[in-house]
Amino acid sequence: MTITQRLRLFGKIWKHFFGRAFVEPEDDMRVTNPPTHPALLNELARSFIESNYDLKELCRKICNSRTYQLSSFPNEHNADDQQNFARYYPRRFSAEVMLDAINDIAHAQNSFNHQPVGIRAVALPDDLATQESCFLRVFGRPQMDTACECERTTDANLGQSLHLINSDAMHGILVASNGRAVQFARGKDRDDREQIAELYLHALSRAPKKKELDIALAHLERKRSLAATAPSNMSTEQAERETYEDIIWVVVNTKEFLFNH
Structure with a gap:
């Protein structure tokens, strides 16, 4: 050669x-x-x-x-x-890897036109999904107009931060009907600490730090108290589900999760 x-x-x-x-x-x-x-x-x-x-x-x-x-x-x-x-x-995940990773953490599935439900973004065969998915476009998946990898963009921008913080796509992933938040809320036989530790281990390959665990547990207790005070507005299960959605949202927005390091 x-x-x-x-x-x-x-x-x-x-x-x-x-x-x-x-x-x-x-x-x-x-x-x-x-x-x-x-x-x-x-x-x-x-x-x-x-x-x-x-x-x-x-x-x-x-x-x-x-x-x-x-x-x-x-x-x-x-x-x-x-x-x-x-x-x-350290490098930020590519668009496809990031979408798949967030889905894995939330136990959600991709859904693209003309593709089987649950297909991983890294397995998408062409650029039709890029045109369809705002997430993939915002995070730089190329339109595949050329064969050059340089067409992909990896630069960070404000749109990416806003998309992770507050977008319909992220909300849809977090509230998936059989997602991790729902499963945790229904896991009455499991301790809160155990479930939070499982999330951190799955997302960050480590146990939560004491401060992280304390904040998550305190958030759970606040939501449960609100549900107990006004049960007609929110059930305990709904309160727990929303809390776990918040915790997952926080974890997937950390640099520790978004970057390969």
Whole structure:
């Protein structure tokens, strides 16, 4: 494989996982813009050829590497590093991954025209869903007018924040008829702490901190008190369901959830 072929293939895949290619911009392959890690390019090429050009094996090798598994927390040695992959650079989820992740947490399902109910956004075959889904458009899923990944936008904007905070799409996910909030509200045999811990473990791969748990439990108690005071306006189950919707909404709006780190 020529150096240009290596940069085109491995650079794009590497950038998919790390947010940065071996040359930047990734298509700017000049003698005066050499790759940052030529030895790594050679090793990836060797491994790729030995695997009989297996792209899945290439991705598996990258994801199992120490480089990919480095912490994103900077230290005194790598705080200013921007190109040597001395630490992991936090990246926001792509539009499709984010939508699927939020659905997973809320136990909701995608629904697109001409697609089976529950199809994952990462499996959508064309750009028709992008035209249909405001969420995917706002978060930068490309229209697929070209074959270039550069058509995708990953820049943050105010519309994205507003969409996550207060949009019909987010509301529909949170209030799904058999969603996680409904299941938690009906889980009378389960302790509140247990259910909140399950949510945090599923969403953030950790238990809730004491402050987070205390705030969630206090919110539950306030809602239950309101329901007990005015049962004609709100049942206890409705109060609990709305509270868990709030808690899920808070969790999926954290940077810890929205970013790959």
